[in-house]
Amino acid sequence: MREFKGRVVAPGTVSAPALVSHGGLNTLASFQKALQFGDKKATCGDQNNPDLYGKVMKDKALCLPQTIGSTTGGLVLYCACAMDRRPACMLFSKPIDSLAAAGSILASVWLDGVNMPVIDSLGEEFLEFVQDGMMISVGTDGRIIVE
């Protein structure tokens, strides 16, 4: 069991199995197919992301360095939240990028009943330690427990 401390971008508590992307998450490429063609599990469609391609993203604790790619990324993440195809939480090893921040903030302000905690600045060690399937508990103060 390891504890990591980051910064709260969007508050909330949740426990979920980890899904780890060691490279940047291309939000549009990852979610587009699932949103467009009715995949309620949000299977990752980004062929350039070997860590996530073909894996279910919904209800997972998505662990990643940052998001990358098109500046439509924020609104794609917003849509994933609105259509209930969102990860359980998003845990960033680096400071959050402007696209992911926009998506999570838009969801927090404009959607009712969306609880997707977002923590950033968890450090490189976090991403080195965590592996797919480990259980992650997110607290309200930016602390997460990985077991």
Place this chain on the structure above:
Amino acid sequence: MFLTDEQQAILNGSKGETMAKVMKTLVMYGETFGADKMVPVTSEYNHLVTSFGLKMMGPVFDLMQQLIDGDALSQQKFSVDPRPVDKNVPANFLQNFIFNKIMYTRQESYEQQLKELGLMNEDAFTCACYLDQVGNTPKKGEILSWAESSAVVYANSVLGARCNRNSGIMDIMGSIAGFVPHFGLLTDEGRKATWIVKVDCKKKPEAQLLGSAIGMKVMEDVPFVTGMEKWLGTELNDENRAYLKDFGAATASNGAVGLYHIENLTPEAKELGASLVAPGAKVYIIDDAELERVKNNYPVVWKDKNAQPRLCFIGCPHLSLQQLIDWTEKVEEGLKASGNKQVLIPTVFTTAPAVKKEFEQTEYAARLKATGVILSYICPLMYMNNPLAGKMPVITCSNKLRTYTTARFYSEDDILVKITKGGK
């Protein structure tokens, strides 16, 4: 973050619930990035990245309707990225079915929303909104609330305006409120270069390739580029603006660059020189071999790597008028040299509707048509962002299109040979 009395009142609901949510969105966004205050948006026009009525984006259209119903309209007119569909661009029956009956079924209703929110005009659909013909060209020092990455990097770098690399939807929030949070590329400190890029090539590097190499190296940082004076000169003109447009788009898509400085050329580099370079800046030296290395490392994601190309896109970001003229002449010369009358691969040049109209008034329009090249206002990215087009062997000299789709990158010279002379 410090808020003025007016901003605090809006946040507290003085202008209604919808405007309070708009302000809350911007405040949270600013606080996430350590903004100290809000600053007024000072450009005449905004530019939005979301131009496509994709069915999957229902929640975005619902949000737009909330804004309209709440009378939270843009205080600026705006241009918007290119339309995703053009019947003049080759597509088979199945592709047309998917485009029109599955993917872009909300296009018409979304364009109606854009009009209600403040669209400049019917022709204001382009990623290169800063071209003269389009008329959305910010001035040096103006504060913007844009999101389209290639436009943001151009406005910051070539025009000297100030804009963060925002996400879609966040762009219109700033335009509605009239304020954006003050952080990052809006600050003097955030505009300092943390990389010095020394270009040491024997010949003029191709813009799309040089931008790609720099983007991949510096990612979201600000580069100060030296060694370009012998090719680009020291004064901005149509030719080097077009070069910087393509260069910037590649830095922004292959990395996440929002601002670059070119020594003795771009406005802030001319004004402030080496003082723009932050202490401890890293150094990246680029020569011909480095560019070749970068190009050779691009993955080819076609299933059949030897497939015959079925389509060629040139113009991501959209071509300028001069680029259209230059490409017309190059295609004519290529066809003449190879003894062919028309291009051998279906080829689409893309440009802004307003540029297309002006081009069509020149003698070059008929000449281009005679080569078989199709001229369109489409967004090639949107054309390719579906499973069917993704499986097509498409070639391009755009590094942005290569990055976001399955299109295969070739240099401009190689593309010209392929479309005029043939060969895989």
